[in-house]
Amino acid sequence: MTTTTTSAPVIRAESVHKSFGRTEVLKGIDLTVSPGEVMCLVGPSGSGKSTFLRCINHLETIDRGRLYVRDELVGYEERDGKLHELSEKAVARRRQGIGMVFQRFNLFPHMTALENVTEAPVQVRREPKEKARARGVELLDRVGLADKKGSYPAQLSGGQQQRVAIARALAMEPELMLFDEPTSALDPELVGEVLEVMRALAEDGMTMVVVTHEMGFAREVGDSLVFMDDGVVVETGRPADVLGAPRHERTRAFLSKVL
Amino acid sequence: MSQTLAQADRGSAAETLTAVPLRRPGLRVAAVVVLFLLVFLLEGWITNPRMQWGTVGEFLFSPVIMEGLRTTLLLTVLAMALGIVGGVVLAILRMSKNPILSQLSWCYIWVFRGTPLLVQLLFWYFLSAVVPTVGLGIPWGPTFVQAETNTLITQLTAAVLGLGLHEAAYMAEIVRAGITSVDDGQNEAAQALGMSRGQTLRRIVLPQALRIIIPPTGNQAISMLKTTSLVFAIAVPELLTSIQGIYSRNFQQVPLLVVACFWYLVATSVLNVGQFYLERRFGRGAGRGLPPTPLQRLRAAARNHREETAR
Ligand SMILES: Nc1ncnc2c1ncn2[C@@H]1O[C@H](COP(=O)(O)OP(=O)(O)O)[C@@H](O)[C@H]1O
Numbered sequence: 023m024t025t026t027t028t029s030a031p032v033i034r035a036e037s038v039h040k041s042f043g044r045t046e047v048l049k050g051i052d053l054t055v056s057p058g059e060v061m062c063l064v065g066p067s068g069s070g071k072s073t074f075l076r077c078i079n080h081l082e083t084i085d086r087g088r089l090y091v092r093d094e095l096v097g098y099e100e101r102d103g104k105l106h107e108l109s110e111k112a113v114a115r116r117r118q119g120i121g122m123v124f125q126r127f128n129l130f131p132h133m134t135a136l137e138n139v140t141e142a143p144v145q146v147r148r149e150p151k152e153k154a155r156a157r158g159v160e161l162l163d164r165v166g167l168a169d170k171k172g173s174y175p176a177q178l179s180g181g182q183q184q185r186v187a188i189a190r191a192l193a194m195e196p197e198l199m200l201f202d203e204p205t206s207a208l209d210p211e212l213v214g215e216v217l218e219v220m221r222a223l224a225e226d227g228m229t230m231v232v233v234t235h236e237m238g239f240a241r242e243v244g245d246s247l248v249f250m251d252d253g254v255v256v257e258t259g260r261p262a263d264v265l266g267a268p269r270h271e272r273t274r275a276f277l278s279k280v281l
Numbered sequence: 282m283s284q285t286l287a288q289a290d291r292g293s294a295a296e297t298l299t300a301v302p303l304r305r306p307g308l309r310v311a312a313v314v315v316l317f318l319l320v321f322l323l324e325g326w327i328t329n330p331r332m333q334w335g336t337v338g339e340f341l342f343s344p345v346i347m348e349g350l351r352t353t354l355l356l357t358v359l360a361m362a363l364g365i366v367g368g369v370v371l372a373i374l375r376m377s378k379n380p381i382l383s384q385l386s387w388c389y390i391w392v393f394r395g396t397p398l399l400v401q402l403l404f405w406y407f408l409s410a411v412v413p414t415v416g417l418g419i420p421w422g423p424t425f426v427q428a429e430t431n432t433l434i435t436q437l438t439a440a441v442l443g444l445g446l447h448e449a450a451y452m453a454e455i456v457r458a459g460i461t462s463v464d465d466g467q468n469e470a471a472q473a474l475g476m477s478r479g480q481t482l483r484r485i486v487l488p489q490a491l492r493i494i495i496p497p498t499g500n501q502a503i504s505m506l507k508t509t510s511l512v513f514a515i516a517v518p519e520l521l522t523s524i525q526g527i528y529s530r531n532f533q534q535v536p537l538l539v540v541a542c543f544w545y546l547v548a549t550s551v552l553n554v555g556q557f558y559l560e561r562r563f564g565r566g567a568g569r570g571l572p573p574t575p576l577q578r579l580r581a582a583a584r585n586h587r588e589e590t591a592r
């Protein structure tokens with residue numbers, strides 16, 4: 023990570039609340055993510071990890087609190103002491119700087135690997151097709167799939183699909199990448215190749231928030247680890263510290279199950 | 282030692298054994314009986330002197346009937362086009378978050394599916410009786426252009442409106458089923474990339490929905506081709522109307538109806554072929570491969586045959 027960029031946080035969450043109907047899923051989340059930081063988000067199923075991740079790029083609205091990405095409120099604008107939801111266009115523009123990788127890949131099945139990667143640059147950023155293709159091939163090469171550019175997702179293994187999905191997100195040149203359990207839908211022998219790509223990305227200085235159950239990855243690649251339970255952040259710290267010597271009972275109980 | 286030899290023996294015998302499928306003699310007998318009956322009926326039909334095959338041949342390519350066929354095809358294309366566009370719009374309205382829009386779409390479908398097509402056709406045809414002029418302007422304000430309904434709604438436009446608006450109600454349900462079949466993750470992935478709702482619908486959701494939408498739409502088109510014959514009620518000179526016009530003069534009903542069936546069959550067959558290729562085109566990425574076209578299958582069969590004879 024170069025130190026020339028400002029050290030202002032990429033993500034700043036202040037008391038983020040979110041309810042689905044009557045159930046409060048996020049009960050006041052506070053955290054910051056610095057440039058180049060790899061933050062791993064762990065916690066039991068249903069603790070609100072995905073919901074928080076989706077709030078970051080406004081796939082979900084928030085009810086209370088503030089969520090900034092690069093000093094801009096996600097999906098909102100503050101005017102006269104109130105939060106006003108932004109127009110669809112403004113939200114879309116802000117989302118371009120945030121890449122997202124899903125548990126179930128969500129590749130576009132009617133497009134080849136390369137078309138998946140070039141779709142957003144061509145449609146959203148109006149890049150010339152030739153330029154987008156050249157960069158698309160480069161990105162597929164970066165995730166080790168240059169020879170698969172003409173394949174449709176159904177012709178690829180889960181691990182290959184997830185790597186295409188990572189290349190697709192990178193095509194928009196995001197400054198922040200969100201991963202929601204990127205290896206949970208994969209056969210065990212395919213997990214490694216995806217984690218390898220993510221590790222390389224982290225080494226290149228990408229700011230990343232990774233929801234994961236891969237504690238080995240968290241320990242080796244993560245800069246910080248956040249343990250969430252029941253809609254609150256229970257414990258934050260360096261991965262080795264939290265994993266090695268959890269301070270809270272709930273963290274201990276969870277880790278004893280997954281480690 | 283002898284035991285292993287016997288085993289080896291059995292092994293090689295197993296290699297040369299051929300599997301004989303279960304024989305079903307009853308099925309064969311039934312097939313022969315049905316075929317015999319069919320030939321008997323066809324023979325009687327074809328050799329029946331009252332069938333007037335000469336008349337069939339005489340009118341098969343007659344200009345009036347060709348003109349009727351052209352009108353039938355034109356009606357089918359226009360009505361389906363209106364139906365598909367209308368169906369997409371209705372489906373999108375129906376799924377809108379705005380309750381008024383979705384209710385409006387629901388009401389449209391309710392009315393147009395709930396009343397007979399023939400009634401709707403007559404309704405459009407006689408519209409001029411109720412609304413003699415139509416104009417473009419500000420409601421309750423000035424009118425800028427005005428036209429006689431009679432000149433605007435000709436028989437043909439009444440037919441296209443009647444068939445197309447009725448079709449739109451059915452297509453709306455088909456399109457909606459297609460759109461809802463697309464996984465929600467697709468929407469999210471597109472939005473996460475910064476695509477707008479319109480782009481997402483056009484580039485991501487609709488192309489995938491088409492795979493679900495096309496087969497029933499093909500059925501609708503084939504059904505529409507035949508349904509156009511209903512417009513004889515408002516005297517549009519399509520295929521059946523022309524046929525009726527002829528047999529009302531020469532009283533050769535059956536031969537002329539055979540001519541009609543012939544052309545309807547030809548047209549639906551063409552549509553069937555078109556549907557096959559459309560489904561193939563939009564099935565891209567759905568499975569690990571595409572089904573072969575008949576031409577490809579023919580080539581493969583020829584190749585197999587060559588290889589076998591070469592051996
Ligand atoms: N769209 C939704 N509507 C209603 N409830 C939801 C929705 N999404 C998530 N939830 C609920 O919110 C809680 C947190 O879910 P989630 O953020 O997916 O947890 P995690 O990713 O940590 O497993 C769960 O109880 C889940 O059932």
Ligand SMILES: [Mg+2]
Pocket residue numbers: 071072073202203
């Ligand atoms: Mg989750």
